[in-house]
Amino acid sequence: MRLEELATTRSPKPAVTSSLLTRRQILKAGLAVTGLGFVSGCRNQSGKSVHRIAVPLQGMTAEFMQLWVRGAQAHPAIKNGLATFTVFDGRMDALTQANQFDTIITRRYDAIIFIPVDVQAGVGPATQAKAAGIPVIGSNTLLADRSLYVSYIGSESVISGEYVAHGVIDRLGGKGNVVVLEGLIGQSAQVERRQGINKVLARSPNIKVLETKSANWSRAEAQSLMENWLTSHGNTINGVISHNDEMALGAIEAMKARGIDFATHPVGGIDGLTDALEAVKRGEMSTTLQDANAQAQGSIDLALKVLIGPSYKPMSDIWNQYPGQLSWDDGKKTEYLVPWTPVTGENVDRLLAIRRAG
Amino acid sequence: MMSTPTKQMGRAGARSRTLGSLGQLFARYGIVIALGLIVLALSVLSDNFLTSGNLTNVLRQVSINGILAVGMTFVILTGGIDLSIGSVLALTGMVGASLVAGSKPHSPILAILAALAVGVVAGACSGIFIAWVRLPAFVVTLGMLSAVRGLTLIYSQGMPISNLSSGFKFLGQGTFLGIPVSVVLFGATALAAWVVLAYTVYGRRVYAVGGNMRSAHTCGINVRGIIFSVYALMGLLSALAGVTLTARTTAALPQAGVAYELDAIAAVVIGGTSLTGGIGGIPLTVVGVLIIGLLNNGLDLLGISSYYQQVIKGLMIVAAVLIDKARHADAA
Known part of the structure; x- marks a missing residue:
């Protein structure tokens, strides 16, 4: 049976021309001859590899x-x-x-x-x-x-950071106080999204960042964090920039409990999760979709x-x-x-x- | 609280007795003093701390961990541990949410009962293996941690469930007599657990099993039944925390509750319940829960990095165990 497979593996196939595949075939043949082959299962019903x-x-x-x-x-x-x-x-x-x-x-x-x-x-x-x-x-x-x-x-993660910051800051007319919810510190998505956000913040002299803290990508953690920020800063927070949608959604729950109007207090996230798309539809936030x-x-x-x-x-x-x-x-x-x-x-x-x- | 007053009275010398009793006082209520100091410090440092709005926030934020820590107190009092609670919380939250999501939601009562039932079954599974098969609780619940998380992912296909009915969301967002429902649930759970542990035969038996399993058995206590019951209860309370969390975040997330067991164990240990069993109680567990919650809240209010938060929590856990050890040495 192994030899039969060997034979079919060797039979010429018009589409296969790359040297890589040829090398693999030789390897497979070698394995099959020595009885170690795992060649079966590499083929669909019509016999093609x-x-x-x-x-x-x-x-x-x-x-x-x-x-x-x-x-x-x-x-x-x-x-x-x-x-x-x-x-x-x-x-x-x-x-x-x-x-x-x-x-x-x-x-x-x-x-x-x-x-x-x-x-x-x-x-x-x-x-x-x-x-x-x-x-x-x-x-x-x-x-x-x-x-x-x-x-x-x-x-490009950096670009998504720029998008989310722009989305919030433009809605604020380039002026106001924002808080930033960060992802799990040290992960590349967090590092790069922060770069993008900071790039835009550096160009926005009238935006003041009141707080920056990690909520570890988590909706529940962001909700608690936002509640605490709303306590310490009261109504002076004008916008929320979040490294992902999950945390933005958590912040939104905290803001809803305070009766904050999302038309004047923009929240921005990244990823385009299903829940976030629905929140965009309700006018509660903005997001950028990663495809x-x-x-x-x-x-x-x-x-x-x-x-x-x-x-x-x-x-x-x-x-x-x-x-x-x-x-x-x-x-x-x-x-x-x-x-x-x-x-x-x-x-x-x-x-x-x-x-x-x- | 279990203590051994007669032994401590036996110490010779008025001076050492005074010092000893001061030490005792600190050992027993040191954690309450610490809570007082934290409240005092935060009141001075932040204008917003002592406001009813903020204190309500703190209570709401600790309610999930509080419910879990109450259950964990029972488990640890018998000398056991339950590492699976975060996973059970996620699964039960998901089960509850799946029944109230979409255009034709079931009654929230049904969803909550279903979630609680799943929680009890999960806890009972651990209980059977620990009580009758006599496998170590650490190993059994570690296995459950993984298996139940897997079931959560299978059940949810890894996707969150949202669009929950407003009746269900009431559990996490509504208020009862001006108090958030989640806080009421935590308060009621803690109160009931305190009464059960301190004033009922069942409660005495939980202490007896943790204090000395062999003599408890000799006294005719159904040791296996007691051990089984605390894990089933833990499952029930994990499910209560699960539906409350789901209602609070208005979505059931497959990755919810990861590492929640650690915060619950931390609260119980900071509250002075001995990991070897038999010593401890609900009131100081509540203090432990509040300390962890206040640290998180306070450091957020003051704008201090969460990195320090974790260091402080770690130091508090070790300090609590040191105090526990000193207390044992005193009693001996």
Whole structure:
């Protein structure tokens, strides 16, 4: 049976031309002959080889990661069986993720789409995978050593910081007192969003930051923190800038309890969570949407490009969604940046409809 | 409070007795003095601290941890520990929310009862393994921490549940006679637990099991039944905290309650309940809960970094255990 498989593996396939695949076939053949082969399961019903992609991601408790996986599942190549992907839940822990890389390398996945828990701590595992000859495609989060990614698709965190600060400060007419709710200190999203916010604050001389504190991305913590700030600063707080939507929603609950009018007291978040979109619809906050679907589907196209070669044409329609801002360019670029979508009263209904359909 | 007055009276010398009793006083009520000092300091340092609005906030903010700490007091009094409460809180909050979300919500009463039932079942599972299979509580509840968090994610598909009916949200946002409902729940829970522990046969048995399991057994106490019951009760109170938290944040989140067990254990330990069981009680647990809540609130009001907050909380926990140790040495 092994020999039969060996024979089919060797039979010429027109689409497969890349040297990478040829090398893999030789490797597989070698393993099969020595009786160690794990060749079975690499093929779909029609007999064509299936590309196995491992997806070590940050943690499945975050809604954004759920949306990412949902986007990946909807990719045409996954639906028609050209590729399969396996999610490894990093549980927001760098060590867990490093251990999962060992498994991925041992199980010889064809490619890795990597969403590192930490910018620095992800370098080691990615280096290992590269050394083992498994291509690593980055999605959502960069690595300190960018050269470890064959290619990367994500959205620039710094820009989202600028958006949220602008959103709040513009609504205040460039004048007033704000408080800033920060994410888990030290995480790259927190560091970069802070950079973006500070950039805008530096250009806004009439905005005074009354308080800056971390509520650890948590809605419940932000709610308590905001209650305490409303106690200490009373009605002098004019606006809230939050590193994510969860915390913005917590602040909104605290403000509602005080009967604060959101028309004059803007709250801004980042991510475009479903709850936040609904809050935008009610006029309680503003947010910028990070397109999880585009990051997921784009990364699968980039992985298949590496596995199949230059003949591969992208199958996802995300490459047509941002005309002039995001294009495939034959999959040759090393970095693809998905634009952020500021959510407003005009587009919120459409975005909610897309979210519900998914 | 359990104490051993006869032994302390036996000390020789008036001078050492005075010092000893002062030490005793401090050891027993040091934590109350600390609470007083914190209140005094915050009143001086912040104009907004001693306002009814802020004090209501503090009580509302501590109510979740307070409900959990009351249950944890029972568990720790028997010499046990429950690490799974944060996960049980998340699961029960999710179950409650799923019944009152959307366009056709069920009655909030039904949702709360369902959540409480799930909590009791989760607690009972731990209780069975600890009381009858005799596995260490630490290990069993550590397993439950992981398993129940997993069930929460499976049940919710990892997504938050929001758009809860207003009847349900009343639990977290409404007021009763001008007092937030969550505070009323915490107060009622603490009061009932205090009465049960201090004045009922069941309460005496909880102390007896924690004080000396073997002699409790010899006295004819159903030790396993008592141990089982405290974990079931802990599950019930975790569920009460779960629905209250969900109503307060107006959404059930799959990652809710992570590490809440640590704050509940901290409050109980700061309140002087001995981790080896048999010594402690609800009133000082409430003091412990208030101290943690006031530190968070006060340092927010004063604009002090949360980094210091964590250091101070850590030092308080160690100090509380030191006091406990000194008390044991005194009694011996």
